[in-house]
Amino acid sequence: MDRGVRCEVCGHPVRSAGEGLRVCAHCYAVTEEGIGPWTYEPPSRRWERAEMPEPEPHHAYGFVNSTLCGLTGDDIVASPYPWIPERPAACPSCRTAAAVIDARWPAEKRLPRRIRSAADIENGAPPF
Numbered sequence: 001m002d003r004g005v006r007c008e009v010c011g012h013p014v015r016s017a018g019e020g021l022r023v024c025a026h027c028y029a030v031t032e033e034g035i036g037p038w039t040y041e042p043p044s045r046r047w048e049r050a051e052m053p054e055p056e057p058h059h060a061y062g063f064v065n066s067t068l069c070g071l072t073g074d075d076i077v078a079s080p081y082p083w084i085p086e087r088p089a090a091c092p093s094c095r096t097a098a099a100v101i102d103a104r105w106p107a108e109k110r111l112p113r114r115i116r117s118a119a120d121i122e123n124g125a126p127p128f
């Protein structure tokens with residue numbers, strides 16, 4: 001945890017995840033140093049499926065060696081597959097957690113970040 005560093009999405013303290021990345025334990029936003037928060041993704045596209053000793057239910061992978069619903073263990077790692085909350089095999093607690101985390105994103109932070117083009121600047125478009 002870096003003292004005093006706050007999440008640009010929800011304002012909660014964030015912790016360093018190494019390599020210039022910070023993650024927020026509240027809204028799970030990932031912020032890249034010098035660039036800003038990664039673009040918002042809806043719950044159905046956002047999570048990787050956790051690779052676990054038991055194949056079902058499908059848990060969503062959260063932070064280091066943990067699932068969204070709070071299971072932890074050295075044998076919990078991210079799989080190369082997306083976690084699809086609509087699948088019947090999806091863990092209901094992970095589904096709930098994903099919905100709660102999603103609700104912590106203010107509407108204005110869900111928009112993709114706009115990049116001004118040279119033409120916009122020439123036309124005097126407002127900088128946002």
Ligand SMILES: [Zn+2]
Pocket residue numbers: 007008009010011012024025026027028029
């Ligand atoms: Zn946050």
Ligand SMILES: [Zn+2]
Pocket residue numbers: 058059060067068069070091092093094095
């Ligand atoms: Zn779960």
